[in-house]
Amino acid sequence: MDTPNNLLRELESLEVSSNQDWSKLCPDLLRKIIESLSSIDYHRTKHVCSTWYHVWKTCAKRRLCPWRIIYQDKTYKLLDLGEDKIYTTQYVGLSDNTYFMGSSGNWFLMVDSHLDLYIFNLLTCEKINLPSMDSTPIRGGHREWGHFVEPCRKDRVSEDIYGHKRSGAVVWINERTSDYFVAWIFKQHYLFTYKKGDDSWWNWNSNWETGGKNLGYLDLAYKNSKLYLYTTNNHIKIIDFSGDFPVEETENNRYRDHPFKAPWIEGAFVMTPRIAIEKSGEVLVILSLNIRQELSYYVFKMNLESGKWKKVVSIGDDEMIILCHGVTVRAPIQDVGDGVKSGSIFFVEDCDRWPTYYCKSDCGIFDIATNTIKWHEKPRERTNKSHWFAPRF
Structure with a gap:
């Protein structure tokens, strides 16, 4: 079996010059x-x-396994559970003054201390700046921020987006075409979206009203x-962004007339529901519950006929959920x-902002079928936050 050292010696034996075209390296050796x-x-x-990309596609596939990122001052530890490795490094684009909002594969949606939003690739350090939200100082040294968004008015939100509360x-993002889409909620009443090519952020706050509210x-x-x-009235709305202008789906929204009603569970405190979209395109509603100071998760799926x-105890043979990720991710073939x-x-x-006094760590993995939790050890060093993400290999 070839080792990295043997491969390096084999590469050195090629005696390539400094102006060698590395794109023409022997595919078998490169692989x-x-x-x-x-x-x-x-x-x-x-x-x-x-x-190199075409050779990379022929390589033996890595195990599909979420990673854990731990923020520690200006250092970031990446825990690869699939290979049982820890990578420690510093990244331009992430710091103590940035706040994680969401992720898709290696791409993280971030906001910094200047209240600027951007998308950042954790593995390649690529950065995509998003349109700014116009910032204006006010009394007391605090900030308000907003942006002129279509169609006509300016809304202001506060810098609470940068802090301990998750929005x-x-x-x-499509890495092949570089197309991307971003959406975020602020204080449950503001919804902003931006699609590559838009002139500004879309503000959806004034688009829908029910009962005057x-x-x-x-x-x-x-x-x-x-x-x-x-939505706050337990409905699921669907907005189609495939065209030049976003359009709400009504006739094709099979969830429209079937709001989710959380069941009453004795002794349980229910946190904010989360949703995730399966590979099939069906919606899952995930409830986080505190049942007599024990954390649990219930997953619900709508019967499309009735x-x-x-409540379900399985989400498919090859799917997992990273909470707050929005979609299911592929699971490894073997445990x-x-x-x-x-x-x-x-x-x-x-x-979820669940109380930490009864939890063994700040993160873990919940088994839907057995209703059990595997808590992951909390680092001894002081940490700011930790997150799960699913690298795209």
Whole structure:
């Protein structure tokens, strides 16, 4: 079996010059080198050039396994559970003054201390700046911020977005075409969306009214050019962003007339519902519950024939949920250990704001079928936050 050192000696024996065209390196040798790299470098090689990308596609596939990122001052530890490795590094674009809002694969939606939003690739350090939200100082040294959004008026929100409270947010990006979409909720009453090519942020706060009161939003998800919104009246709205202008789906929204009604559970305190979209396109509603000081998760799915929501104990043979991610992610073919398996929910304390006095750590993995939790050890060092994310290999 070739080792990294043997591969390096083989590469050195080629006696390539400094002006050698590395895109013409022997594919078999290049494949061996790529497969011997760490997970992070393995991912980065596909961005070198088109030739390397095509060789990368023929490499042995890495195990599909969510990673855990731990913020510690200006250092970030990446825990790869699939390979049982820890990567410690510093990243330009992430710091103590940035706040995580949402993620899609390696791409993180961030807001910094200047209240500027951007998308950041955790593995390649690519950064995409988003339109600013016009910031204006006010008395007391605090800030308000807003932006002239279509169609006609300016809304202001406060800098509470940067702090301990999580606002619902989704980000999606197509790495091949560089198309992307971002949506986020502020204080349940503001919804902002931005699609690559838009002139400004879209503000949806004034678009819907029920009974004279603005409709609120509890959570959101995005898949196949459609934004799914879980509203404060327990309905699911769907906005189609595939065209030049977003359009609400009404006739094709099979959830429209079937609001979710959480069941009464004795002794349980229910946190804010979350949603996730399955590979099939069906909506899952996830309830986080405190049942007699024990954390649990219930997953519900609507029967498309009867229109009734039912609790499920399985979400498919090859799907997992990263809470607050918005969509299910592919599970490894075989159990990795440490709770990483099909039918799992990866959660962190920041998603639900559940009381920490009865929890063993700030994150863990919940097994839907067995109703058990695998708590992951909390680092001894002081940490700001930790998150789960699913790298795209």
